[in-house]
Amino acid sequence: MLERLASPRVGRWALAAAPVVFVFLWSTGWISARAAVIDSDPLTFLAARFALAWAVFALLVMVTGAEWPSRPRDVVHAIISGILLHAIYLGGVWWAVGQGVPAGISAVIAATQPIMTAMLAPLLIRERISARQWAGIALGFAGIVIVLAPRIAAAAGADLAKLQFALLVNLAAMLSVTLGTFYQKRFIATGDLKTTAMLQYVGAAPALLLAAYLLEPMRLAVSWSSMATLLWSVLAISLGAILLYLWLIREGAVSKSASLIYLVPAAAAVEAWVLFGETLTALQVAGIVVTIAGVALATRK
Numbered sequence: 001m002l003e004r005l006a007s008p009r010v011g012r013w014a015l016a017a018a019p020v021v022f023v024f025l026w027s028t029g030w031i032s033a034r035a036a037v038i039d040s041d042p043l044t045f046l047a048a049r050f051a052l053a054w055a056v057f058a059l060l061v062m063v064t065g066a067e068w069p070s071r072p073r074d075v076v077h078a079i080i081s082g083i084l085l086h087a088i089y090l091g092g093v094w095w096a097v098g099q100g101v102p103a104g105i106s107a108v109i110a111a112t113q114p115i116m117t118a119m120l121a122p123l124l125i126r127e128r129i130s131a132r133q134w135a136g137i138a139l140g141f142a143g144i145v146i147v148l149a150p151r152i153a154a155a156a157g158a159d160l161a162k163l164q165f166a167l168l169v170n171l172a173a174m175l176s177v178t179l180g181t182f183y184q185k186r187f188i189a190t191g192d193l194k195t196t197a198m199l200q201y202v203g204a205a206p207a208l209l210l211a212a213y214l215l216e217p218m219r220l221a222v223s224w225s226s227m228a229t230l231l232w233s234v235l236a237i238s239l240g241a242i243l244l245y246l247w248l249i250r251e252g253a254v255s256k257s258a259s260l261i262y263l264v265p266a267a268a269a270v271e272a273w274v275l276f277g278e279t280l281t282a283l284q285v286a287g288i289v290v291t292i293a294g295v296a297l298a299t300r301k
Contacts, residue, residue: 022248023267029264030264030268031268032233033094033097035229039219040219043091045220045230046091046212053205056234057197077183078199079203081187081203083204085204088172089174089177095169110170110174111141111144114137115137133298143294146290147265147266148265185250197243262294269284
């Protein structure tokens with residue numbers, strides 16, 4: 001499947017398009033979250049999403065005859081990475097937003113992942129970060145701040161002391177996806193990505209279900225809009241975006257893959273403008289341009 005993207009038979013356009021497609025799919029997670037939490041609890045919704053993604057990947061593995069890990073420890077590694085990349089990261093972000101953390105502040109916290117990734121890469125995997133990459137990371141973060149500045153300003157008057165714990169959870173979620181990226185690169189460098197993704201949801205789904213049971217009334221609306229959001233979340237994000245991200249981690253440097261996250265809040269802002277009528281100021285449009293320039297600088301080979 002995605003492993004074939006590296007084949008000489010595939011045109012260069014496919015390799016160039018993969019990061020763009022990933023950014024679009026992953027950015028729709030913010031739109032899905034906004035639609036889902038209207039009448040469902042966030043952790044409960046995510047638990048249902050992960051369970052369905054588990055089933056879809058299991059079917060895909062059986063139909064394609066995907067290779068199963070030969071060592072039990074590889075299975076354990078995949079399950080652990082799923083808890084880090086999916087359960088703790090998405091669960092933490094969605095729960096924090098549900099507790100009142102403004103989406104703009106949450107997105108800024110998430111956008112610091114590439115900076116932490118770049119700082120930890122030389123220590124954890126001996127990956128060299130060039131001066132050009134550092135410049136791109138700094139430029140990308142500056143663009144994100146510009147894009148989200150109006151939302152941050154609107155939240156500045158709120159009593160942030162009440163949100164202290166939720167903000168810490170949001171920060172822990174960002175740290176979790178950073179460590180999960182390194183863990184994926186270090187311990188799951190080979191093997192079929194379809195099997196790896198399925199095993200990740202084997203770990204993520206029960207973890208989120210337990211969290212939802214402990215923290216929520218477990219409301220899950222059964223409506224056309226809710227089910228459409230759930231279907232998109234499973235097929236486009238949990239299936240398509242995750243496979244692309246795992247492939248990007250495997251094929252490229254960890255810090256360069258993480259830098260793509262910079263584009264997600266900017267893309268989500270454009271999508272919210274199209275779907276929900278949220279306006280984009282000239283300053284925000286300029287921030288999107290700055291962000292794209294920073295990502296291009298940080299990820300260019």
